[in-house]
Amino acid sequence: MAEKPKLHYTRGRGKMESIRWLLAAAGVEFEEEFIEKEDLEKLRNDGSLLFQQVPMVEIDGMKMVQTRAILCYIAGKYNLYGKDLKERAWIDMYVEGTTDLMGMIMALPFQAADVKEKNIALITERATTRYFPVYEKALKDHGQDYLVGNKLSWADIHLLEAILMTEELKSDILSAFPLLQAFKTKMSNMPTIKKFLQPGSPRKPPPDENYVATVMKIFKL
Amino acid sequence: MSGKPVLHYVSVRGRMEPVKWLLAAAGVEFEERFLETKEDLQKLRADGCLLFQQVPMVEIDGMKLVQTRAILNYIAGKYNLYGKDLKERALIDMYVEGMADLYDIIMNHDFKPANEKEKDLANIMDKATNRYLPVFEKVLKDHGHDFLVGNKLSRADVNLLETILMVEEFKPDALAKFPLLQSFKARISNTPNIKKFLQPGSQRKPPLQEKDIPSLMAIFH
Numbered sequence: 001m002a003e004k005p006k007l008h009y010t011r012g013r014g015k016m017e018s019i020r021w022l023l024a025a026a027g028v029e030f031e032e033e034f035i036e037k038e039d040l041e042k043l044r045n046d047g048s049l050l051f052q053q054v055p056m057v058e059i060d061g062m063k064m065v066q067t068r069a070i071l072c073y074i075a076g077k078y079n080l081y082g083k084d085l086k087e088r089a090w091i092d093m094y095v096e097g098t099t100d101l102m103g104m105i106m107a108l109p110f111q112a113a114d115v116k117e118k119n120i121a122l123i124t125e126r127a128t129t130r131y132f133p134v135y136e137k138a139l140k141d142h143g144q145d146y147l148v149g150n151k152l153s154w155a156d157i158h159l160l161e162a163i164l165m166t167e168e169l170k171s172d173i174l175s176a177f178p179l180l181q182a183f184k185t186k187m188s189n190m191p192t193i194k195k196f197l198q199p200g201s202p203r204k205p206p207p208d209e210n211y212v213a214t215v216m217k218i219f220k221l
Numbered sequence: 222m223s224g225k226p227v228l229h230y231v232s233v234r235g236r237m238e239p240v241k242w243l244l245a246a247a248g249v250e251f252e253e254r255f256l257e258t259k260e261d262l263q264k265l266r267a268d269g270c271l272l273f274q275q276v277p278m279v280e281i282d283g284m285k286l287v288q289t290r291a292i293l294n295y296i297a298g299k300y301n302l303y304g305k306d307l308k309e310r311a312l313i314d315m316y317v318e319g320m321a322d323l324y325d326i327i328m329n330h331d332f333k334p335a336n337e338k339e340k341d342l343a344n345i346m347d348k349a350t351n352r353y354l355p356v357f358e359k360v361l362k363d364h365g366h367d368f369l370v371g372n373k374l375s376r377a378d379v380n381l382l383e384t385i386l387m388v389e390e391f392k393p394d395a396l397a398k399f400p401l402l403q404s405f406k407a408r409i410s411n412t413p414n415i416k417k418f419l420q421p422g423s424q425r426k427p428p429l430q431e432k433d434i435p436s437l438m439a440i441f442h
């Protein structure tokens with residue numbers, strides 16, 4: 001009997017959201033156990049967390065930790081990681097770019113107001129001059145629907161997540177990128193992704209003050 | 222044209238050092254081009270050589286690979302240092318990502334203000350001796366093999382040796398409580414390719430000197 005993967009994290013996006021996206025896009029149902037109050041200590045004391053940290057995903061008999069390790073495993077298992085080493089290299093490069101961009105956005109709620117304002121401007125600049133032009137060009141150069149190997153991969157799913165997250169910051173961020181706009185529409189209409197984008201799915205909302213306070217408390221930041 | 226990989230970076234350890242360790246362990250000769258001024262970086266950018274305008278960049282097999290993890294994944298895959306299947310890869314990825322977290326705090330230590338350095342060093346040693354090293358001691362103890370994963374040398378072993386040596390640079394007796402890591406260190410250090418890399422005159426870089434920080438900052442800022 002194939003058990004569903006079980007995700008252990010706080011009830012919010014954080015580092016687990018990309019994992020939720022990837023599983024959902026792959027059409028894999030999963031369960032979630034949300035960490036509140038003393039749950040983190042319990043997981044640690046049970047020896048469930050290799051480096052005492054979450055995310056942790058129970059999958060295929062393993063208690064996997066480290067976001068990238070988890071993502072790489074899921075991508076490999078569900079054939080979203082290219083057909084050979086070179087395609088993997090391109091997928092890795094693209095994913096690391098969107099990881100850097102989303103990482104900047106994820107840090108915002110935890111920053112003081114003046115730092116946050118400066119960083120929002122920096123993020124907007126980086127998104128429109130460093131990151132999105134790369135993906136726009138990739139799509140333009142080969143004229144295909146997907147970033148790598150003319151087939152849906154982890155890189156496409158991660159890019160869609162990054163586009164939507166950046167649009168939450170600045171809704172017209174894609175104004176200079178027509179191919180990314182078309183990409184966003186096409187990807188959003190894929191059945192598994194369309195389902196994930198609907199209310200009631202495991203997708204988590206953007207962090208608010210309550211979430212920030214909860215995270216600070218649970219992780220003793 | 223030699224066909225050897227060409228590594229583009231500044232003349233310090235930074236983010237390129239793990240790449241050099243891995244190539245050296247695989248017995249792959251490589252060339253280095255060092256950025257010495259801001260103009261050197263700008264030229265690479267203007268020539269369209271840097272996908273996200275950043276280094277490290279490695280020219281290998283007709284690609285200009287960027288993003289440290291993408292580079293390391295490709296080299297590990299190409300030279301059979303990445304396990305035999307998805308599950309071995311998952312273990313290797315978890316171990317390597319844990320070590321990358323420790324590496325990041327070690328790397329950033331050099332850039333901490335003087336009044337924060339002591340506390341930061343205490344944090345590094347606490348994490349190394351209580352969070353990371355015990356994990357690898359236990360892995361070796363549990364299976365009794367010479368290598369971390371699959372009874373065969375992998376990138377995780379190379380990475381662990383590099384990590385151990387860096388931690389020992391802060392505290393020479395860091396392995397006092399870890400007998401299996403001590404013998405691991407001796408054993409891996411004596412494998413021919415790594416032994417060569419550890420000798421004077423190799424391409425291995427020394428720890429960052431404080432006097433070199435200003436010129437380093439000038440290149441990137």
